[in-house]
Amino acid sequence: MSDLPVVVVGAGPVGLAAAAHLLERGIEVVVCEAGSVAGASVREWHGVRLFSPWSEIVDPVAEKLLAPTGWQRPDAGSYPTGGEWARHYLQPLADELGDRVRYGARVIGVARRGxxxxxxxxxxxxPLTVHIETAAGEVRIPARGLIDASGTWSTPNPLGADGLRAIGERAAEHIAYRIPDLADPAVRARYAGTRIAVAGSGHSALTALxxxxELAEDEPGTHVDWLLRRGQVGDTFGGGAADQLPARGALGVRAAAAVEAGHITTVTGFRTTAVERVGERLVLESLDGxxxxxxxxxxxxTGFRPDLSWLSxxxxxxxxxxxxxxxxxxxxxxxxxxCGTVYPHGARELAQPEPGVFLVGMKAYGRAPTFLALTGYEQVRSVAAALAGDREAAERVELVLPETGVCGGAGVFDAPADAGGCCVATTA
Known part of the structure; x- marks a missing residue:
């Protein structure tokens, strides 16, 4: 099977880094991206700024692959938005990989041949057989291995407090599962002067608050009901000025100030069980009535979860x-x-019983909320070494994680998200 490629699912930061590491080891690769561009999911939160600077979100092997093109890393100490990350790094990297990246290629199943x-x-x-849905029809690729870097962005958690949709949630209009882009005039008009319920306690929720x-300052009548499942606000706003990730601490400070300004009503212990339509508006009901x-x-x-259906x-x-x-x-x-540190890890922790199959990036973390791009790059370095048969390199740790400082009650990552957990990662 050594003449077959490794299929990487997802042309996001970790998937493209995986492709770069495989190529460095002489292993041919096919990257399947369901979207029409590199970093399609990252671009959906294009206006959100990361907590990590450029120095911590570029894979070193990918940077080496880009060097002959004249590509230069942006200012190492600056903090890009998701859109800037995609335009200035992910897309150039995908372009350098050329035809190895297949757009509009949605993986719908993987099995051992026959x-x-x-x-x-x-x-x-x-070999593995990877089933791919394209505009031209279904395609099957035989593969020596599979690296699933498809992430969790496509499967947000529902409003229902038990992990399933609340009664009426599926049919209700006017429910969004992403941070609204208020820089878009149409989106801004949708929310201006309205009463909005925001459910969640992580950094995505704080960003939305x-x-x-700010919208309420310009548009009278705009008000937010902030729904927390926990019984009190507690440490939701994080470490503030004491946070060693300044951008993260600043967000918590701004969110706390937004609540104090009077445009936001905090509702604690609210576990949504039903959504009722009353005229053109929605009434949310909690488990306690x-x-x-x-x-x-x-x-x-309220966070994200992995889509495991096509791996059945x-x-x-x-x-x-x-x-x-x-x-x-x-x-x-x-x-x-x-609080704590998610230590650098690699092929040994990520290997599955199915030979040659690895889940990496946010997909490897499942429903856990904490993730750092640097951790993902270390994962795929180790996995590429394992697929190349270099056991010593696969077991070696080549990453020293930055100290991230004060804990908050919410997860922090290199992509917007929500939930509680450790303070090891970095973003908006």
Whole structure:
């Protein structure tokens, strides 16, 4: 199978870095990207600024691949938006990879050739078959390995407090699951002068609160009901000026000020169980029977989860709580860690029972909220070494993580997200 490529799913930061590392080791690669451009998911939060500077979001092997093109890293100490990250790094990297990156190629299934998951024979000798949906029809690629870097952005968590959609949520209009881009005139008009419910306690929610508070200063009648499942605000705003990630601390300070300004009503202990349409407005009901006053819009920022449906014919070993790689889960479980470090890890922790299959990046973390781009780059360095048969390099740790300082009650990552957990990662 050594003449077959490794298929990488996702042309985001970690997927493209994986491709660069594989090529450096002489392994051919095919990158399947469902979107029409590199970093398609990152571009969806194009206006959100990362907590990580440029010095921490460029993979060194990818940078080496780009060097002959004359590419230069932007100011190492500046903090890009998602759009800038995609335009100035991800797209040039994908362009340099050329035809190895296939756009409009959505992976819909992977299996061992001629065998479903219950067949033992041939699992270490037969190649994988990757099923891809394209505009021209379905394509199948035989592969020696699979690196799933598809992330979790496409599957946001619902409003319902039990992890499933609340009654009426599926049919309700005026519910969004992303930070609204208020720089877009049409989006701004949608929210201006309205009453908005924002559900979530992570940095995406704080970002939305700040944006809506600024909107309220310009547009009278704009008001936010901030829904927290926890019983008190507690440390939701983070470490403020004491945070060693200044941009992260500043966001918490701005969010706290937005709440104090009076445009935001905090509703604690609210676990949504139902959404009722009353005329053109929505009424949210909590598990304890409380009902909010009618709102015009709902913004749900309660985190993300992995889509495992297209991996159903592969043998995976995932933690039953987080749906993360089992060996990694104890290091990142927000039920256990209020703070701490997710130590650099690689192929050993990420390997699955299915030979040659690795889940990396946010996909490897499952529902856990903490992730750092540098951690993802170390993951794929190790995985590429393992696929090349270099056991010593795969086991070696080549990353020293930056200290991130004061903990908050919310996850921090190199992509907008939500939930509680450790303070090891960095972004908006």
């Amino acid at each position: 065998r479903d998951r219950i067949v033992d024979a041939g699992r270490d000798t037969e 700040v944006a809506f508070a 409380r009902r909010l006053d009618p709102v015009d819009e709902v913004v749900v920022l 014919e592969l043998r995976l070993d995932l933690d039953p709580t987080l749906q993360a790689a089992r060996e990694l889960a104890p290091l990142i479980d927000p039920n256990v860690h209020s």
